Amino acid sequence: MSSQDIPEETLPSKQGDTREGAVTVKGDPFADPGLPPHEHRVQDIDERAAKRSERAVAFMFTLSMLATVGFIAAYLAIPIDKNIYVFPLGHISAMNFTLGLTLGVALFCIGAGAVHWARTLMSDEERIDERHPIEASPEVKAKVMADFAEGAKESAMGRRPLIRNTMFGALALMPLSALFLFGGLGPKPGTKLRKSKWAAGKLLVNQNTMQPLRPEDVQVGSLTFAMPQGMSEEDHDFQVQIAKAALMIVRLRPEDIKDKKELDWSVDGIVAFSKICTHVGCPISLYEQQTHHVLCPCHQSTFDLSDGGRVVFGPAGHALPQLRIKVNDKGYLEAMGDFAEPVGPAFWERG
Structure with a gap:
């Protein structure tokens, strides 16, 4: 039996409800009861x-x-x-x-x-x-x-x-x-971004054999990775230092070198460039012998090692820094100083 079948006068009424907000509807058993009386704290x-x-x-x-x-x-x-x-x-x-x-x-x-x-x-x-x-x-x-x-x-x-x-x-x-x-996110870099482990008199050490390099060890068209003399993988800061000092060594024919400064900084066509891409700092490892181009595997920035390491393709912002080298009295390749410009990606203070 529904509520419609019951006479209205027999249904409960809400007329006596004194609660705040109570809805009084005669004959509605489901009326809104409203809020209870407020109790003061x-x-x-x-x-x-x-x-x-x-x-x-x-x-x-x-x-x-x-x-x-x-x-x-x-x-x-x-x-x-x-x-x-x-x-x-x-x-x-x-x-x-x-x-x-x-x-x-x-x-x-x-x-x-x-x-x-x-x-x-x-x-x-x-x-x-x-x-x-x-x-x-x-x-x-x-x-x-x-x-x-x-x-x-x-x-x-x-x-x-x-x-x-x-x-x-x-x-x-x-x-x-x-x-x-x-x-406290980190110490101020100071001049750390501008300097690497390379210095005048530091021998170029083959990173695979850990032996100093002679000119005859570098063949035309080959790509060799080197690091400064005195560094060791056991050093506590090796990864930090190699991230700035990693070097690519390529031997070109002197007549293929287009940039005069690059030619002056080389030894019999042996040129040394930073291995760190100037886009986001990835290590470069791909070399095209015919074009003298190196390719960064991360974002495909391409640099011409026969033309001062300039960017020929990709998002990199500037050329690879070159390291000036010479042959010492003992016949080994050695650096004549540090990189002339900071290695890796650009930063605010870079000139």
């Missing part, structure tokens, strides 16, 4: 309790400020290589542990302070608004602005200057943590 009726909550929120914001200051102090004062024992983690970096702890406390206290403020001091009365079309009418817009103004008033920002000031202080100091973190 202790802070709403006791100003001393409200003051305690205010001090608690201010304490959390102040603690956030102190944690941010501690973060900066730890970053500046703790050596990067200092380790401490923390149970159950074991030995860990003192700086990383302190930075994580202070940053976590700073963020947590801002969030906890905001939540405690909202739960104890801001208005918690629930209100019912009828749904409205997506496009707001002028009346709705005016109501929104009025609600915003009332919300700002009920947040007690004006009447609670202690909370307001400490919150602004915590939010203002918090971004300083990011600034110090960005500064």
Whole structure:
């Protein structure tokens, strides 16, 4: 039997419902019950309790400020290589542990302070608004602005200057943590990008045989990879140094060399160029004997080793740096100095 079959006067009525927002419809057993009566918090009726909550929120914001200051102090004062024992983690970096702890406390206290403020001091009365079309009418817009103004008033920002000031202080100091973190992404390069392990008198060592090279070891059309004398794969910074010092050695016929400077810096057609592509720093390893071109396998930048290492194709921005070489008194190939320009991709400070 449906409700339509029951006389209307026998159905329960909602006329006696006093809850806020209750919809009273005679004969409807499923009417909207509305919201229960609002229960005031202790802070709403006791100003001393409200003051305690205010001090608690201010304490959390102040603690956030102190944690941010501690973060900066730890970053500046703790050596990067200092380790401490923390149970159950074991030995860990003192700086990383302190930075994580202070940053976590700073963020947590801002969030906890905001939540405690909202739960104890801001208005918690629930209100019912009828749904409205997506496009707001002028009346709705005016109501929104009025609600915003009332919300700002009920947040007690004006009447609670202690909370307001400490919150602004915590939010203002918090971004300083990011600034110090960005500064610690790595040491300033200084002149490291402009210098390599090559220097006057350094022998050219075959990277495969680890033996110094003589002119007769380099045949016309061959490609040989070399590194400076004194470097070893066992060196702790070998990968960093070889990334700048890796060398390509090619022997051309002197009459095939088009660039006069390249000819002057060569020995009987033996030319030495950086192996590092000037696009994004990939190692070059493909050589075309007939064209004297070398090809970067990463993005196909192509360089002409018979014409000063200039770019003939691809995204590379500038020519490969050439190393000036000579034959010493013992018949070995040696460098006459470092590369005349920085090796690898361009950077802001490059001239």
